[in-house]
Amino acid sequence: MKQILIDAYGAPEQVARCADIADVGAPGPGEVVFDVLYFPINPADLAFCRGQYRLRPPLPATPGAECVGEVIAIGAGVSGVAVGDRVINLQRENWTQRRRVPATDVIVLPAGVDPKQAAMLRINPPTARLLLTDVVALSPGEWVLQNVANSAVGRLVIRMARARGWKTVNIVRRQALFDELTALGADACVLEGDDLAQQVKAATGGARIRLGLDAVGGRATTLMSDCIADEGTVCHYGSMSGQEAVIPRHALIYRGVTLTGFMLGRFLARHPADEVQAIYRELAADLLAGTVDAPIDGIHPIEDIREALIHAQQGGRSGKVLVQANARA
């Protein structure tokens, strides 16, 4: 079977290779074995390859925070999972063709879910969901400001906010995205730039915005903090610029703006296990209903991991880059 290995930390397309390794073997008691169908390349996976992620395991290592698979064998004592089920995996190291994991670490998907979309279910949908519900308690009709609005997370924030009765003002890097995001449910779109506060004020009619979602860092965080109301919150959850989140002391001291951070695992851990399962079941149902799907810019076979990694690092994409690990009819 094939598995992606990185032998050093560095430029993802230079350090990753598709290796032939021994099969995972038959499932033991309580385990399942599944064939990986697709995995996405997320910014955190790229950071992992570069050695810039919070996890930096000994090498060689296999990246991959998420995937979708099809169960091909189950061990003794496993219930609730059957051969042929499509599953997502709560463990890492998913850039591979086959996994053997405890049955308790897989979530069975409803029949009929698009496997390409399901490959992107584990991380971004619950991230968008918890960013909206678990950072600030928003009242109906309130505005949320976010950057990277055309990212997978950003698009989900737009749709989930609209569905729950909150309005979004969305920062992007090119005007060509405005119509597309408006069609998704964005209430306003603005361009990144030094005049952000004026643009946001004009677009929202001077609304009092209590929550800003920042996945850029550096000056973008500073500019966002200028748009947030006194006593409001900027939640930093990613750093596409590679820079630290900075907000000025006048925002912190005089206006009481809070700079906080979000990490999915940390926030999910605040929910009991049955609630986490329920969140994923709800998101899987949303996926089946077509309300949390994400655009895909291209799909590469696992053997072409280097091309896939180059593709995933290109700006201006119109969706995620997926890798197909095993073909199915």
Ligand SMILES: NC(=O)c1ccc[n+]([C@@H]2O[C@H](COP(=O)([O-])OP(=O)(O)OC[C@H]3O[C@@H](n4cnc5c(N)ncnc54)[C@H](OP(=O)(O)O)[C@@H]3O)[C@@H](O)[C@H]2O)c1
């Ligand atoms: N903390 C958590 O638990 C958590 C969980 C999930 C995701 N995240 C973070 O959420 C962010 C989005 O993830 P995703 O998977 O949705 O991303 P994605 O779909 O791959 O999209 C990447 C986005 O980043 C933008 N971008 C790239 N470089 C930028 C820069 N220097 N300045 C401003 N924007 C830039 C791109 O804009 P263009 O189209 O203009 O290139 C695009 O909107 C990432 O930072 C990721 O690490 C965090």
